[in-house]
Amino acid sequence: MSDPIPAGSLAETPLAALHASLGAKMVPFAGYSMPVQYPLGVLKEHQHTRAAAGLFDVSHMGQASLSGPGAPEFLETLCPGDIAGLEIGRMRYTVLMNGEGGIRDDLMVLRMADNAFHLVVNAACKAEDFAHIAAHLPAGLNFTPRPELALVALQGPKAAETLASLAPGVDRIAFMQSAHASIDGIDTLITRSGYTGEDGYELSCANSDIEKLTERLLAFDAVEPIGLGARDSLRLEAGLCLYGHDIDTTTSPIEAGLIWIIPKSRRTANAGYPGSARIAREIAEGPARRRVGIQPEGRAIAREGAAILSSEGERIGTVTSGGFGPSVEGPVAMGYVATAHAKAGSPVLLEVRGKHHPAEIVRMPFHPHSYYRGQ
Amino acid sequence: MANERYTEDHEWVRISGDIATCGISDYAQEQLGDVVYVELPEIGRIVSAKDEIAVVESVKAASDIYAPVSGEVVAINDAVEEDPETVNRDALGKGWLFKIKLTDAGEADELMDEASYEDFVQGLDE
Numbered sequence: 001m002s003d004p005i006p007a008g009s010l011a012e013t014p015l016a017a018l019h020a021s022l023g024a025k026m027v028p029f030a031g032y033s034m035p036v037q038y039p040l041g042v043l044k045e046h047q048h049t050r051a052a053a054g055l056f057d058v059s060h061m062g063q064a065s066l067s068g069p070g071a072p073e074f075l076e077t078l079c080p081g082d083i084a085g086l087e088i089g090r091m092r093y094t095v096l097m098n099g100e101g102g103i104r105d106d107l108m109v110l111r112m113a114d115n116a117f118h119l120v121v122n123a124a125c126k127a128e129d130f131a132h133i134a135a136h137l138p139a140g141l142n143f144t145p146r147p148e149l150a151l152v153a154l155q156g157p158k159a160a161e162t163l164a165s166l167a168p169g170v171d172r173i174a175f176m177q178s179a180h181a182s183i184d185g186i187d188t189l190i191t192r193s194g195y196t197g198e199d200g201y202e203l204s205c206a207n208s209d210i211e212k213l214t215e216r217l218l219a220f221d222a223v224e225p226i227g228l229g230a231r232d233s234l235r236l237e238a239g240l241c242l243y244g245h246d247i248d249t250t251t252s253p254i255e256a257g258l259i260w261i262i263p264k265s266r267r268t269a270n271a272g273y274p275g276s277a278r279i280a281r282e283i284a285e286g287p288a289r290r291r292v293g294i295q296p297e298g299r300a301i302a303r304e305g306a307a308i309l310s311s312e313g314e315r316i317g318t319v320t321s322g323g324f325g326p327s328v329e330g331p332v333a334m335g336y337v338a339t340a341h342a343k344a345g346s347p348v349l350l351e352v353r354g355k356h357h358p359a360e361i362v363r364m365p366f367h368p369h370s371y372y373r374g375q
Numbered sequence: 376m377a378n379e380r381y382t383e384d385h386e387w388v389r390i391s392g393d394i395a396t397c398g399i400s401d402y403a404q405e406q407l408g409d410v411v412y413v414e415l416p417e418i419g420r421i422v423s424a425k426d427e428i429a430v431v432e433s434v435k436a437a438s439d440i441y442a443p444v445s446g447e448v449v450a451i452n453d454a455v456e457e458d459p460e461t462v463n464r465d466a467l468g469k470g471w472l473f474k475i476k477l478t479d480a481g482e483a484d485e486l487m488d489e490a491s492y493e494d495f496v497q498g499l500d501e
Contacts, residue, residue, distance in 0.1 A: 042434040043409035229408075229435050299456075301412050301432050324411040324434050331412070353414075353430065 013059035014150050014207040015214060022225050030123035032060040035227040042229035046326040049196055049234055050367070053156035054226035055217050062126025063149045063204060066133070067116040068141035075109065075117065078136065080253060080273050082263040086111045091176045091191050094261055095253055096121075096129060101278025102249040103256070105129050106241065110178055110191060118189065120151070120202075122243045150210035155200030155234075158222040160372065163190070163201055166216065170201070174374035186213050195231065197238025197369045236332060237325045239293060239364025245304060246291060246320045246334060254282040255336065256291045289317060290342040293364035294333040294350065300357045301331040302350040308337055309349040309356060316341045319350065325366055332366045333359075379467065380483045381492035386443040387467060388475075390483050395444050398471040399431060399462065402496045408433040410459040415451040415473055422448065422475065424482065429472055431462060442475065444482045450474040 010033040019026065024035035035057065037045060048054055066075070072084040081094030088111050096104040105125040110118040121129045130145050137143050154163055164171035167181035170190055178191045186209040194200040205213055217223050232242070241247045247256045252275070262279065265271075269280035296302060301324055308317040322333030333350070341348060344363050349356040379387040385403035388395045404410065412432040422428055422442040429440035451473045455461045462470040477483070487495060 036435070037408065041408050043411070046434070233434055299412050300414065301437065303437065324432070326411075326434065 011060075013057055014210050015057045015059060015152075018211055018214060019057065019225075024225070024227060027228070029228060030060055032123060034060060035225070037227040037229045038225050040224060042227070042233065043326050045224065045226045045230035046233050048224045049156045049198060049226055049230060050327050051157070052222040052224070053154055053158040053162055053200070053220070054196070054230070055214065055223050056153040056155065056226050056231055057214070058153050058202070059150040059207075059210065060123035061151055062119075062121040062123065062129065063146040063151065064119045064121070064130060064133070065112075065116070065144045065146055066119060066141065067113075069115055070138065071115045071117055071141055072111075074136075074138055074141055076266075077272055078133065078274070079107075079109070080262045080266055080271065080276070080279060081109070082266065083109060083111075083117075085263070088113060089178050091178060091193060092261075095247075095258070096132065097253075097274040097276075098249055099274045100249075101252045101275030101282075103243075103247045103251060103253065104132065104249060106243050106247060108191075108193065118204075124244060148207055149204050150207045151202060151204050152210065152214055152217070153194050153196075153200060153202045154217060154223070155194045155196040155198045155226075156222075157199060157370065159198070159200040162217070162220050162222055163203075172374075175199075175371040183213060184216055188213065192372060195238075195240055196234035197240070197365055197367055198234075199370050199372045232321075233323055233326055236321050236323055236334070237327055237365060237367040238369060239334065239366065241291075242321055251291070251336070252278055252282055252287065254279060255287040255289055259283070286339055288339060289336045290339050291320070291334060291336055292342050292344075293362045293366060294319065294322075294335060294348065294359050295362040295366070296331045296333065296350060296357055296359040298357055299331065300350075300352045300355075302333045302352050302357065302359070306333070306335075307351040308335055309351060310341060311347045311349060313349065313356070316348065327367045334364065337361070379489060380443070380486035381489070381495075382441065382443045382486055383495065384441050386440060388443045388483050388486065390477070390480075393477045393480060394449065395446070395475045395477055395483060396471050397443050397473055397475060399440060399466055400492070400496075401466045403438075404463050404466040404470070407431060407438060408435060408463075410462040413455050413459045413462065413472070415456060416448045418448055418451060420448045422446065431459075431472075440472065443486060444475055445478045446475040447478075448473055449476045 091110040160171040306319040317337035319335040325332040346361040414430040
């Protein structure tokens with residue numbers, strides 16, 4: 001999702017000036033000028049996030065509010081998740097489906113009240129997502145994109161104690177729970193969530209306040225600013241999907257190994273969301289391909305697009321994300337392979353610059369998650 | 376030390392007799408960031424200038440390295456394969472990548488000297 005875009009047409013987040021003052025190297029990403037790394041560099045930014053706490057600008061992502069009678073039922077006509085059963089104050093990961101059972105986008109849905117939700121979608125998809133939701137909106141519901149809101153993530157083992165010193169009690173909410181706090185007078189919506197596999201939070205506040213909030217967090221010794229480069233290596237080690245790469249309009253949630261986001265009651269062909277027939281069929285018959293983790297044996301890095309071959313040399317799939325995992329201290333990859341080869345322990349070959357490198361299908365994550373599940 | 380010659384692709388060569396030691400410039404290692412993998416050519420390979428000969432990878436991306444001169448690969452630096460960050464720490468010294476036995480002793484003269492390369496790099500950053 002980083003197609004080159006003429007520099008003049010790039011949007012900026014409200015933290016653009018701060019990124020410049022921190023010495024960030026900026027790159028085009030999803031139509032925005034975003035920091036790919038700071039002077040610390042991708043490797044050390046990754047390691048710092050796993051060892052202490054990293055601060056990420058994710059203000060390019062799309063936030064929106066949905067409210068009105070029947071809002072949960074409406075979301076369930078677009079998503080395969082259990083939205084009606086979500087408790088107030090809790091967040092859930094789900095996807096927007098297309099009619100072919102593919103994934104339009106993945107998103108976070110936070111229940112603010114019985115009939116009120118806060119949504120966070122991918123930057124590259126937000127215009128289409130919002131148009132899609134608005135086009136299907138029943139009368140009596142309100143859907144409002146929230147471009148006046150910014151978003152940062154604070155991730156890592158020191159995130160909880162750091163944030164709790166500013167927002168007392170926030171260390172006691174569990175993974176995928178939310179809280180409201182006033183931090184130095186800034187009204188902040190906090191969720192215990194993220195995209196690194198670490199414990200941590202995402203903080204939403206007004207664009208006009210985000211620089212002050214971010215500087216307050218960066219003032220802690222434990223906190224360093226982290227760019228998109230390390231964000232990608234962190235989420236890859238955590239086995240998390242990057243939309244447009246590991247999941248897209250052609251991949252189903254079943255192929256992608258996301259069956260856990262679909263409750264048992266919604267796994268039928270007439271479950272009331274687009275593409276449910278494919279979901280039911282793939283559950284019954286097994287999908288033709290599956291998303292898997294791949295552990296190369298050697299040091300060679302198989303990146304996105306690399307061919308995956310069986311040990312007999314037959315083409316069985318393609319790498320969708322691959323790189324060097326700084327915490328794994330070696331290369332890691334994920335991709336899709338024909339189901340017959342998807343079992344953990346299956347040997348495969350990865351084609352890198354014409355050479356075949358031995359690798360093995362493995363369970364993900366590559367680096368263990370450390371989410372806080374509560375007492 | 377300042378007898379290196381540079382290519383527009385940011386490789387350097389240092390000539391001693393008919394042997395050219397080659398690596399990537401300090402500017403190149405800085406642009407790449409932390410080097411995590413290096414793939415070097417096989418000894419004995421015959422290359423022409425500008426052939427893809429090696430790969431240097433950072434966390435972010437893979438970069439092709441081109442032969443700065445023509446000849447035969449006669450040595451590779453195993454130490455950088457073992458510890459790729461050597462390229463970041465000492466690009467022009469211990470981070471050398473391979474040695475080429477020159478076919479044409481005068482070929483390197485056509486490459487940029489250090490002052491010209493510095494001007495070239497400055498032009499890129501503007």
